[in-house]
Amino acid sequence: MSKTAIEAMLPFFDKYYGNPSSLYELGQASKEALEAARADIAACLGAEPSEIYFTSCGSESDNQAIRSAAHLGALKGKKHIISTAFEHHAVLHTLKRLEKEEGFEVTLLDVHSDGLVTAAQVKEAIRPDTCLVTIMFANNEIGTVQPIKEIGEICRAAGVPFHTDAVQAVGHIPVNVKEQNIDMLSLSAHKFHGPKGTGALYCRKGMRLLSFIDGGAQERGKRAGTENVAEIVAMAAAMKEACANMPQNSAKLVKLRDKIIAELTKIPHSRLNGSMEHHLPGTINMCFEGIEGEGLLLHLDDKGICASSGSACTSGSLDPSHVLLAIGLPHEVAHGSLRISLSEYNTEEDADRIIKAVPEVVEYLRNMSPVWKELESGERKHLI
Ligand code: PLP
Numbered sequence: 001m002s003k004t005a006i007e008a009m010l011p012f013f014d015k016y017y018g019n020p021s022s023l024y025e026l027g028q029a030s031k032e033a034l035e036a037a038r039a040d041i042a043a044c045l046g047a048e049p050s051e052i053y054f055t056s057c058g059s060e061s062d063n064q065a066i067r068s069a070a071h072l073g074a075l076k077g078k079k080h081i082i083s084t085a086f087e088h089h090a091v092l093h094t095l096k097r098l099e100k101e102e103g104f105e106v107t108l109l110d111v112h113s114d115g116l117v118t119a120a121q122v123k124e125a126i127r128p129d130t131c132l133v134t135i136m137f138a139n140n141e142i143g144t145v146q147p148i149k150e151i152g153e154i155c156r157a158a159g160v161p162f163h164t165d166a167v168q169a170v171g172h173i174p175v176n177v178k179e180q181n182i183d184m185l186s187l188s189a190h191k192f193h194g195p196k197g198t199g200a201l202y203c204r205k206g207m208r209l210l211s212f213i214d215g216g217a218q219e220r221g222k223r224a225g226t227e228n229v230a231e232i233v234a235m236a237a238a239m240k241e242a243c244a245n246m247p248q249n250s251a252k253l254v255k256l257r258d259k260i261i262a263e264l265t266k267i268p269h270s271r272l273n274g275s276m277e278h279h280l281p282g283t284i285n286m287c288f289e290g291i292e293g294e295g296l297l298l299h300l301d302d303k304g305i306c307a308s309s310g311s312a313c314t315s316g317s318l319d320p321s322h323v324l325l326a327i328g329l330p331h332e333v334a335h336g337s338l339r340i341s342l343s344e345y346n347t348e349e350d351a352d353r354i355i356k357a358v359p360e361v362v363e364y365l366r367n368m369s370p371v372w373k374e375l376e377s378g379e380r381k382h383l384i
Contacts (some may be wrong), residue, residue, distance in 0.1 A: 001238070002193035004284055008237035012230035020227055021218060030229045037236035041200055045185065045245040046176035053201045053209070053219045054232050058167040058188030059090035061201035064223070065163040065184040066094045066134055068210040070104055071132020073136055073161075082125045082133045084109045084117050086326040090186075091165055091211025095134075095317045109135075111326045113275035115144030124134055129311055133162045137169035137185075141323040142274030142309040143283025145173060161207060167191055167199075171242030172250070172280055183207055187239075189231065191345070196237035198231040249344040253281035255349045256342050263355040269375075269384045271333070273324065282342035285310070287329065289384045290372030291365040295335045299361040300338075305354060308339045313369070333372075333383050 012033065018026030020034050035049065042049045055061045070081060074303030083095055085108045098104040109121045122133055133155050134244030138145045148164055155162035163184035169175055170185075171192025177185055185202040191194055203209045203222075242249070260286055265272055269289040288296070310321035320334035339384050340354065366372040374380035 001195060001235070004241050005194050007232040007236035008011070009230040009234035010354055017169040017370055020229055021216065029323075032235050034227055034229055037232045040236040040240050042202075044175075045170070045202055045240050046178045047202050048205060050220075051177075051202055051205055053203060053222050054227055055199045055223060055310070056228070057197055057199045058088075058165070058186050058191075059199075060089040061186030061188070061199050062088070062134075062163075062165050063094050064201055064209070064212055065186060066091065066132065066201070067098070067212060069132035069134075069161045069184070069207070070098050070102070071210055071233065072208055074102070074104075078107065078129045078131035079104045080127050080130045080137075081105070082106065082107045082109065082122060082130060084111055084326075086111045086115075086141075086323040087134070087136050088165055088167070088290055091134055091136070092322075104310050105289055115139060115142045115327050116278060117146055117151075119147050119150035119154050122151050122363055123158075126154070126158045126160055127161075130160050134158055135164060136163075137166035137175065138173065138280050139169045139323060141321055142285040142327070143168070143280035144274040145278045145280060146358045147278075148182065149180040152183075156181050168280060168283075171239055171247070174246070174281065176340055177202055177204070180274070184209075189208070189235035189238060192238050192242040193345075195231040198235045198236070203216075205344050245344070249253070252282040252344055253260060253342050256346060256348070257282060257284055260340065260342075260354055261286075264358055267359050268380055270362075271384045273327065273337070285324075285342040285343070286338050287324070287337045288338065288362050288366075289333060289360060289377050289382060290369050291336045293335060295365050296336070296338055296358075297357050299321065299364065300357055303353070303361075305359045306358055308341075309337045320371055324343045 006108040016029045018030045020031040038052045039049045042052050081104055095106045099106050108123050109117050111117055135151055137148055142239050152162050161183045164182055166175055166185045167188045170187040183204045187200050191199040209222050211222045213224045217226055297307055297309055320331050324334035375382055
C-alpha cells in the first residue's frame, strides 16, 4: 500500500472511529471524511461526487452495474447484453448466470489477435433489445486498452447503457467518464496501492441503479451496510496520489517494461501477447513454448519474483487462460504463459533480476520437458 494511503486511514481506527450514519459529532467527522473521499474519487474520474457509490471490491461493482442494467432492461422487455470473450470472471460469470438463470441472451464479441475489440463490432452487435454493453477498459492479463470513448459514443447514440470494468485502468492511464461517454464504471482500490477489499462504482446521474444489498439507507439507498470508512479514505488518498503522479509513474514503468520485453523476447520460441500500441504501462504477458506456466512461476517465486501465469488451476486440471484462448492462441502455447505486473515501486534492479531469472528458468524447464524434446527433434511442429 502507498504510505500516503496508510497514513490517511490510521486515524479512522481510533481518533475518528464514529459511525458515519450517526448524528453525534464523532460520527459526523467520519461522514465528512467519507464525503471528502467521494469528492476526491469523483474528481479523479471527471465525475460528480453524487455519481460515486462505495462497494467492497471491483467484483461487487461489476455485479451491481451489470445486474442493475439487466434487470431494468428486462422490465422493458430488453434482455440482450453485449460483452467480450476476455472479460474478468466478475463480468463473465455474472453474465453466465443471467443467461442460465434469467433467460438473458449474451453476445460475447470476438477479440482480435492483438487483444483489442473495435467500436464497429459493438455497433454491429447492438439490437433493439440490447439493454447493456459491458466492455473492460484494460485487460488484466495482457494489458491491452480498448477504444472506450468510441464504444461509449456508439452506445450513447443507440441509447444503450455502457458499463466498463476499469479495475486495471484507474490510476494507471487517463480515465474521464464524461469525455469517454461512460455510463457506469467499476474500480478497485488495491490496483493503485490502496487497500484490498474496497472498491467503487460510478453511475452517471440520470441512470437508475438498483440495490442488491438491502438494509440501511447508506450510499443513498443503493448499497446498505456501514461504510468501511478507513479503507475508503485510504482508497481516495491512493487514487489521488496515483492520478497526480500518473505521467512520471507511467514514463518509469514504460521504460522498465520495454527493457524487460527487449530482453525476454530474445528467448527463442517466445511471443509477446497483446498490442503494445494500446497498452497499460506496467503489464507484460508472454508465452514460452514447451513449458508450463505454473512451473515457471514456482521457480521464479524461489528467486523472489512474484508473477502470475493467468492460468486457473481448477480441481487439479490446469486450464489455460480464457484471455489467451480468446486472442486465438492454441492451448499448447497458452499453457506456457507468464504475466508480469510492474508498479512504480519496482526498480531497475528488479528489472535486471527478471531479465536474468526468466531465461534461466525457461531453459531449465525446457531441458526437462518431454514436449520440448519432441519440438527440438522435429516430432512436433513449433507453434511459435
Ligand atoms: N476486473 C478486473 C479487470 C480485475 O483485474 C479484477 C481483479 O484483479 C477484478 C475485476 C476484481 O476486482 P476485486 O478483486 O477487487 O473484486
